[in-house]
Amino acid sequence: MIIHQEICVGCGSCQPYCPTGAISFADLVSTVDQDKCYECGTCLRVAVCPVDAIAESAEVQEYPRALRKYFSDATTTHAVTGIEGRGTEESKTNDVTGRVGPGDVGVAIEVGRPTIGMDLEDIQKFTRALARAGITEIEPQNPIHSMISDPKTGDLKPELLGERVLSAIIELKVTRNRLAFVLQTVKAVAAEVKSVFCLDICTMLEPGLQVPQEILDIITAEGFAWQPNAKINLGLGRALKAGT
Amino acid sequence: MTHSLHREGSVESLERDYCMLIYPARGWNNEGVTPKLQRILELVFLEDPSNLLIKTLHKNMYSGVTQKEMIDSVRDNSRAFCVFSRRERLANALKAIKTADEGISIIVSGLIDGVREICDEVGLDPHTINMSLGVHGRTDLLPPADIRQYTTMCGHGMVSPGLIRDAIRRVKTGKLSAWDQSIVLAKPCACGIYNPHRSEELLKEMSPLYTVDRW
Numbered sequence: 001m002i003i004h005q006e007i008c009v010g011c012g013s014c015q016p017y018c019p020t021g022a023i024s025f026a027d028l029v030s031t032v033d034q035d036k037c038y039e040c041g042t043c044l045r046v047a048v049c050p051v052d053a054i055a056e057s058a059e060v061q062e063y064p065r066a067l068r069k070y071f072s073d074a075t076t077t078h079a080v081t082g083i084e085g086r087g088t089e090e091s092k093t094n095d096v097t098g099r100v101g102p103g104d105v106g107v108a109i110e111v112g113r114p115t116i117g118m119d120l121e122d123i124q125k126f127t128r129a130l131a132r133a134g135i136t137e138i139e140p141q142n143p144i145h146s147m148i149s150d151p152k153t154g155d156l157k158p159e160l161l162g163e164r165v166l167s168a169i170i171e172l173k174v175t176r177n178r179l180a181f182v183l184q185t186v187k188a189v190a191a192e193v194k195s196v197f198c199l200d201i202c203t204m205l206e207p208g209l210q211v212p213q214e215i216l217d218i219i220t221a222e223g224f225a226w227q228p229n230a231k232i233n234l235g236l237g238r239a240l241k242a243g244t
Numbered sequence: 245m246t247h248s249l250h251r252e253g254s255v256e257s258l259e260r261d262y263c264m265l266i267y268p269a270r271g272w273n274n275e276g277v278t279p280k281l282q283r284i285l286e287l288v289f290l291e292d293p294s295n296l297l298i299k300t301l302h303k304n305m306y307s308g309v310t311q312k313e314m315i316d317s318v319r320d321n322s323r324a325f326c327v328f329s330r331r332e333r334l335a336n337a338l339k340a341i342k343t344a345d346e347g348i349s350i351i352v353s354g355l356i357d358g359v360r361e362i363c364d365e366v367g368l369d370p371h372t373i374n375m376s377l378g379v380h381g382r383t384d385l386l387p388p389a390d391i392r393q394y395t396t397m398c399g400h401g402m403v404s405p406g407l408i409r410d411a412i413r414r415v416k417t418g419k420l421s422a423w424d425q426s427i428v429l430a431k432p433c434a435c436g437i438y439n440p441h442r443s444e445e446l447l448k449e450m451s452p453l454y455t456v457d458r459w
Contacts, residue, residue: 237349
């Protein structure tokens with residue numbers, strides 16, 4: 001994002017809206033720190049500027065800076081997934097797609113959220129660790145999949161490593177017997193990352209909204225705990241035709 | 245992955261904060277889904293959600309758009325997001341959606357025990373759960389827990405900690421009411437699941453605890 005210096009009246013109204021604190025005063029007008037800015041577009045979308053001085057910079061459409069927008073602006077449709085946001089539909093439409101089946105567990109590692117943002121090097125720390133551990137089941141529909149240059153090493157494309165985004169999600173689908181191994185791998189990387197990450201798992205339920213005991217036992221054994229709130233697919237969807 | 249499962253706060257506060265996502269599956273049942281989505285939205289509006297946004301319009305229900313404009317904006321690629329502050333209203337909406345049987349995925353995000361009770365009441369057998377195993381890594385960089393109660397109401401992190409602090413200052417100094425400030429806070433949330441009713445409660449409850457610079 002940019003603020004046209006010749007238009008800005010220096011009211012500062014936009015500054016508190018920036019999730020990353022990239023807008024500050026310089027020479028009595030507001031200016032955007034281009035390194036900090038994730039191109040989330042919040043300052044423009046909330047339409048708080050009284051003189052319309054905020055705009056998207058031309059280079060936001062250019063690769064690799066465009067990744068900032070793809071991964072940070074929730075209103076942008078990602079070129080890889082075709083949906084808005086950073087992940088895929090995963091659990092949200094699992095009653096229709098059956099993507100995570102009875103013997104499967106979906107695992108999502110979302111780096112940068114909540115709020116902090118991250119360098120893509122942090123994603124590479126996870127993709128490398130997963131590759132070293134032989135965990136190769138990264139969801140092909142997830143944008144991260146297309147950013148990996150070498151699946152054997154987990155290396156990202158080198159031109160991406162200087163970019164910062166609000167968050168990105170590594171989505172995996174593994175068989176239940178590999179969940180412990182995945183959690184151990186995640187735990188080992190946790191101390192290396194420079195940002196925060198959220199960890200989610202997705203599984204089919206047993207009758208009465210019961211989480212399979214096998215899953216709960218693995219979570220506990222690996223030293224994790226689940227939060228009291230969760231996202232629950234109520235099972236009201238049905239397919240009209242096979243997915244594409 | 246919306247981050248509604250990572251909302252933070254006390255159990256008492258989260259008990260008044262349930263998100264609902266209405267989600268056609270791309271490539272499976274989204275062709276010709278517009279009238280079905282519109283019907284579901286009509287049923288949802290009858291139960292007075294605290295906030296609602298349709299992805300094709302990208303404006304929440306406090307932005308000045310009417311319910312009719314929101315429903316008319318629905319297309320086959322639309323997804324709708326809303327949040328309820330009252331559990332009984334959510335249960336009523338789910339009963340009506342179940343009866344309508346439009347075959348669209350409905351996801352409720354909130355306290356697991358609360359959702360279980362609602363499902364028992366409505367007669368639903370949930371299919372899949374997405375559980376949060378928490379936040380890890382450099383958690384020392386996060387804003388304090390009191391601020392995160394607000395910021396995590398926007399799953400994408402578009403409601404900045406700075407805006408929350410600004411809101412507390414404005415409420416505390418009488419520049420805006422807790423409700424009006426909550427509408428301001430809901431604006432950056434691109435999914436429409438920031439709950440202004442819960443936000444208002446939090447601002448009223450917590451404002452006395454802060455010391456702010458009046459100027």
